Amino acid sequence: MDKLNKSITLPRGVALAVGMVLGSGMLGLPGIVVSAAGPQCAIIGWLAVIIAMIPMMVIFSYLGSIYTTAAGLTAYARTAFGAWAQDSATFVLWGTYSIGIPALACIGGAYVCRLFDIDSRLWGLAIAFAILLVSTVINLLGTAAISVVNMVSLWMIALLICALIAAHPDYFALGFRGLADSAQGACANPRGLIAAMGLIVYAFLGWENMSFSAEEFRNPKRTIPMTYWLSFAVVSLLYLSLAVVVNGAQSQGTDVTGAAGLVGLLPSGARPLVTALIIVAIIANAWVLGASRLTFSAGRSGLLPDWFSKVTSRGMPMTALAGMMVVYTIVIIVAGVADISTDTLIGIVSQNFLVLYVVSIVAYVKTVHANHPKRAAMVCAWIVALLSLIICVTLLTGFTWWIVYPLILGMIGAAIYRYRNSTTQEADHE
Numbered sequence: 001m002d003k004l005n006k007s008i009t010l011p012r013g014v015a016l017a018v019g020m021v022l023g024s025g026m027l028g029l030p031g032i033v034v035s036a037a038g039p040q041c042a043i044i045g046w047l048a049v050i051i052a053m054i055p056m057m058v059i060f061s062y063l064g065s066i067y068t069t070a071a072g073l074t075a076y077a078r079t080a081f082g083a084w085a086q087d088s089a090t091f092v093l094w095g096t097y098s099i100g101i102p103a104l105a106c107i108g109g110a111y112v113c114r115l116f117d118i119d120s121r122l123w124g125l126a127i128a129f130a131i132l133l134v135s136t137v138i139n140l141l142g143t144a145a146i147s148v149v150n151m152v153s154l155w156m157i158a159l160l161i162c163a164l165i166a167a168h169p170d171y172f173a174l175g176f177r178g179l180a181d182s183a184q185g186a187c188a189n190p191r192g193l194i195a196a197m198g199l200i201v202y203a204f205l206g207w208e209n210m211s212f213s214a215e216e217f218r219n220p221k222r223t224i225p226m227t228y229w230l231s232f233a234v235v236s237l238l239y240l241s242l243a244v245v246v247n248g249a250q251s252q253g254t255d256v257t258g259a260a261g262l263v264g265l266l267p268s269g270a271r272p273l274v275t276a277l278i279i280v281a282i283i284a285n286a287w288v289l290g291a292s293r294l295t296f297s298a299g300r301s302g303l304l305p306d307w308f309s310k311v312t313s314r315g316m317p318m319t320a321l322a323g324m325m326v327v328y329t330i331v332i333i334v335a336g337v338a339d340i341s342t343d344t345l346i347g348i349v350s351q352n353f354l355v356l357y358v359v360s361i362v363a364y365v366k367t368v369h370a371n372h373p374k375r376a377a378m379v380c381a382w383i384v385a386l387l388s389l390i391i392c393v394t395l396l397t398g399f400t401w402w403i404v405y406p407l408i409l410g411m412i413g414a415a416i417y418r419y420r421n422s423t424t425q426e427a428d429h430e
Contacts, residue, residue, distance in 0.1 A: 008218065010223050018231045018234050031246065031257050031261020033045060033199050037193070038185075041192040046240055047179075053204050057229065059364040062367070064224040068220040084413075088410040088417070095405070096352040097290070097294065098328070100349035102328045103345035104282055106342045107342055108127065108278055108282040109127035110342065115274065125332055128332055139288050142316055164265050171249045171254075176244055182247065202346060205350065292317050295323060351405075357388070361385050362385075
């Protein structure tokens with residue numbers, strides 16, 4: 001059996017998509033951005049990124065409804081540049097997931113250690129491993145189980161935000177009324193605004209992972225676009241609401257800076273609640289699902305060993321999930337031994353996805369041209385593509401020599417494609 005079970009409905013899809021985006025960023029980034037760029041640039045940065053993500057949502061919702069296959073982003077690469085690019089994109093994604101998912105778990109481990117004041121070097125790694133193990137087991141139970149955990153996580157986080165707003169209506173009102181002044185301050189400090197946006201973009205990574213679950217959607221032509229837009233609305237509202245409260249609190253002298261800044265808005269004795277939210281949010285983060293579907297697709301296409309494409313009687317890619325868990329464990333150990341910072345890993349992840357976003361933009365233009373060759377459709381497609389390209393290129397300029405990493409991964413994928421292709425041709429001649 002090598003076909004995935006079509007079990008994702010619209011409610012499950014929205015819960016899954018929200019779970020892919022929300023996570024440690026929801027609980028940590030607002031305070032981190034305030035620390036890095038100041039409250040004025042922070043709140044305007046959230047608004048700017050939400051607006052900037054709209055053309056990318058147009059692209060991913062359209063491509064997701066057209067390419068309903070577990071190949072996901074790699075199928076977009078094939079459309080953009082040819083068959084060799086699919087293998088290149090697969091290796092870029094594999095290298096990204098391999099460090100990105102452990103990085104998320106390490107963030108969770110660091111938060112728990114900070115809240116309970118325990119040694120993060122040892123216990124942080126152990127907690128990160130436990131988080132990933134639980135997440136992998138939940139994925140083995142099927143998309144229904146994943147959706148349940150995602151939904152619980154979403155409601156817990158939403159309730160926390162509502163509780164913060166209800167407990168601090170003065171902060172929310174101050175933050176909302178101060179938007180005009182914040183806009184003026186942000187315009188006077190463009191570097192600070194760009195720095196804030198560069199950090200905030202990480203919080204919106206995740207929707208591209210939905211492409212790997214497209215094969216499991218019921219009625220994908222209708223369900224997938226609705227899933228993208230509904231989840232985008234939910235996530236944007238949650239992020240912006242929290243950012244407004246944080247902005248208002250900071251303006252009144254309440255310390256909400258840093259990854260654990262939300263503690264400043266909670267009453268004393270609330271550490272267990274915050275800890276539980278962080279753990280559940282990261283466990284429910286569905287990047288593990290996206291990585292397993294990528295591995296499954298690579299095994300089915302022959303890029304990876306065939307046994308990665310094996311699924312259970314319930315249609316779950318067990319070997320792909322188990323194999324990636326081994327990879328995550330190795331990365332956690334190496335990061336701990338080599339003392340590689342989580343910030344570095346996060347930066348690489350953001351950079352790699354921006355590179356793949358550029359590939360998706362090219363695929364979008366070509367797909368629209370093939371399916372809607374009329375001039376009006378192409379003009380709209382080019383406008384969306386140019387806006388998205390400007391955003392991606394602007395953000396990529398902030399990275400240094402780490403840009404070599406996705407390039408090397410892409411070259412490895414292209415080399416393997418060339419080797420496999422030449423081997424196949426030799427076999428055909430024989």
